[in-house]
Amino acid sequence: MDYIVSLFQSLTIQALAPTTAAFAIAAIGLNIHFGFAGLLNIGQAAFLLLGAYGFAIATERGVPIFGAVLVALVIALLFALILGLPTLKLRGDYLAIVTISAAEIIRMVGRSSILTDLTGGSNGITGNSYNAPFNALSPLPNGTTIILWFDYDNNGVNGWWIRIVGWGLVAVFSLLVWALSRSPWGRLLKGIREDEDAVRSLGKNVYSYKLQALILGGLIGAVAGIVYVLPSSVQPDGLGRSTTFFIYTALLLGGAATVFGPVLGAILFFVMRLLIQSLAQTFIPSQIMGSQQAVQFSYILVGAALMCLIIFRPQGILGNKRELAFSV
Amino acid sequence: MILAPTNTPPVRTHRSLVLLAATLLLALLASFSSLAFGVGAAHAATTACVTDATTACIQGTLLRSDGKPATGVTISAKSPTGTSISGVTDGSGRWSIPVKSNGTFTVTLDEKSLPSGQYLANEKTNDRQVSVTLGSSAGTIFQLSTTKGAVIDNNSTGNDFSFQRLAQQAASGLRLGLLLALAAIGLSLVYGTTGLQSFAHGEQVTLGGLLAYTFANVLGLPLILAAVITVVISAATGFFQDQLIWKPLRKKGLSLTQLMIVTIGLSIALQYAFQYFYGAATVRISIANPKTVDIGGVVLTVQSYVAMGISVVVLVLSGLFLLKTRTGRATRAVSDNPALAAASGIDVDRIIRLVWTIAAGLAGLSGVMLGLVLNGVNWELGLQILLLIFAAVTLGGLGTAFGALIGSLIVGMIVELTNLVLPGDFKYATALFILIIILMFRPQGIFGRRERIG
Secondary structure (H helix, E strand, O other): OHHHHHHHHHHHHHHOOHHHHHHHHHHHHHHHHHHHOOOOOOOHHHHHHHHHHHHHHHHHOOOOHHHHHHHHHHHHHHHHHHHHHHHOOOOHHHHHHHHHHHHHHHHHHHOOHHHHHHHOHHHOEOHHHOOHHHHHOOOOOOOEEEEOOEEEEOOOOOOHHHHHHHHHHHHHHHHHHHHHHHOHHHHHHHHHHHOHHHHHHOOOOHHHHHHHHHHHHHHHHHHHHHHHHOOOOEOHHHHOHHHHHHHHHHHHHHOOOOOOHHHHHHHHHHHHHHHHHHHHHHHOOOOOOOHHHHHHHHHHHHHHHHHHHHHHOOOOOOOOOOOOOOOO | OOOOOOOOOOOOHHHHHHHHHHHHHHHHHHHHHOOOOOOOOOOOOOOOOOOEOOEEEEEEEOEOOOOOEOOOOEEEEEOOOOOEEEEEOOOOOEEEEEEOOOEEEEEEEOHHHOOOOOEEOOHHHOOEEEEEOOOOEEEOOOOEEOOOOOOOOOOOOOOOOOHHHHHHHHHHHHHHHHHHHHHHHHHHHHHHHHOOOOOOHHHHHHHHHHHHHHHHHHOOOOHHHHHHHHHHHHHHHHHHHHHHHHHHHHHHOOOHHHHHHHHHHHHHHHHHHHHHHHOOOOEOOOOOOOOEEEEOOEEEEHHHHHHHHHHHHHHHHHHHHHHHOHHHHHHHHHHHOHHHHHHOOOOHHHHHHHHHHHHHHHHHHHHHHHHHHOOOEOOOHHHHHHHHHHHHHHHHOOOOHHHHHHHHHHHHHHHHHHHHHOOHHHHHHHHHHHHHHHHHHOOOOOOOOHHHOO
16 A cells, blocks of 8 residues: 555656656647647757756856746747748658758767757756746745655646746747647648648648748757756757657647647556556566566657557547548 | 550569579679678677656767776766765667756766776766756766866868868768668659658668677677668568568558658557667677778778668669669659559559569668668667658659759768768758758759649
């Protein structure tokens, strides 16, 4: 019984962790690309990494916090333009190759030794060099607060403040997507996803709408990157291809083209993985499966889950199969 | 490319398949038997630190000044709270220290534990500040020298241009290009016949390398036999993959985007399966010291020449197969227009199954040889070269086998020649950058046709 209680507690702690919030925000951004506009962006991790770099480096150079966020957003905007302008006229699978390649270039350049002064090379940037201004914004009094089994510092590096801001942003962006999906702009995006030529024949500039979607989703991705690195540090290798694929898994699990799908998917992604890992570590003897192997086993199941989801339930948990057409 | 005459009887793929497999194997045998590789006894993977949610790794490889691994050297990491954890370099010079908290660690090399005659270069920087985040790994590099108190300036060495270096890098580029081409042609054929861009193709390459390691080093089979078994098993994985996954999904009518995401899922599952069974460390297929050959100042290992020879032979055979045999012509017909090919009596499903089999077999062969040439295989091998393969295939023109070959050679050259002008960190980035530039100006690639880009 104690085991079940402690397992339940650690699962809920994982569900509300800042990393989960960052993943949810990244998935909301990706949802605008993939779910609404049908853009196959498999370089979402690059938006996160650029956002994180922009924020961390600007803060290190003494830019105030909102200026640093602005720097992150401008960098993500430029990246979206560079990525989108030449490729959005091409077929979808070309966009896929270009986005994944561009994301790898960003990561490789970021971790290269000649940029050590700027990006810290492959070691990245430590959290305490940029998280102080964020913590200083906190209106909470110092000390710790315990709600049920959630026991954190009010302000600290990984405390209540980052959780409140992270999940607050999740709520704000969800609301934004809800509003957009009901707007003429959102309906047009869905139209492009379903039948580009039909939308074009109505006299709409498809290319321009796709670019707007790419930019909006990318900016949200940059914010996700900031939330992702605030409690830890900027690690270029921690925001590589695998991250993009996990964001896809979360999005498809919850349901692409829905409002709450990305949020539900991100929470379930982390909770299910931790559950599998904990159960495997507890109940499978370590001679058969070591604790490292239990972690790897949980990721094998993530891969298998992604395959099964897209084959048997491409609309995810919350989605509507009729609405989601994979057009490419 | 109007190939398939009407009223053709169904193409007999089985005989050609057997023939092709036989020639591939013969070529392999012939090239490998000219050499006697000294394959040592079982060489188990070292248990290295693996990152997870509660563990981060500080790691690196320590080499002696002559480039050989320095074993038995103690390196310790001191956490911000003052606790110290240490690690010792293993037989290949690798060290890793598992740590359980975030923060900046002070990493120090114990100079007393160095082999005799070896001293730490740049002693002033012995205490390194390494920032660690749980779930990821951080690295730092210590350099050794034969003189005490040596100072090595890494920014000035290695970037002097000379024709000697140009020739050496070009030879390495040709080698990488030829080995990439083996994998790229398979990917290109699969794309040509089914329209699918398989993200799991890199893992097919890794599988080849790891299987060769299993047979040659763990089970102690002769390398040549291990390579043959590896190619056969790899080809079989392609065959069964098509039978069990891709054919049913084609029948189910999944879109190409969905299929592509399926391959991403498969690739994630395979990567972690490799880690599950082989660990995260790099394993070496042959542990004997490779001999080198010097031709006109270009120094490559014997394995490299053999690997290049084998891939030229196999590439020529694949070309002849596509151009001269009935099945090869049928394959090109399916690439060109599956519906028309089916209407003219070609069994499209059978051709696609054959293409998957060949593609996986060639990727496996590529993995074996990359493992030999690059001095090791780990679970990331395929992940690292997948984008290079994509770049090669896209450069040459998606879906054209000949284009894939040329594209691979160009990509291999770009990767290795970049070292002449830019630091090594940029070699893959340059290849991908050129891929993006090409897509902007000639999206159909060098040999592709306009109609393929929509």
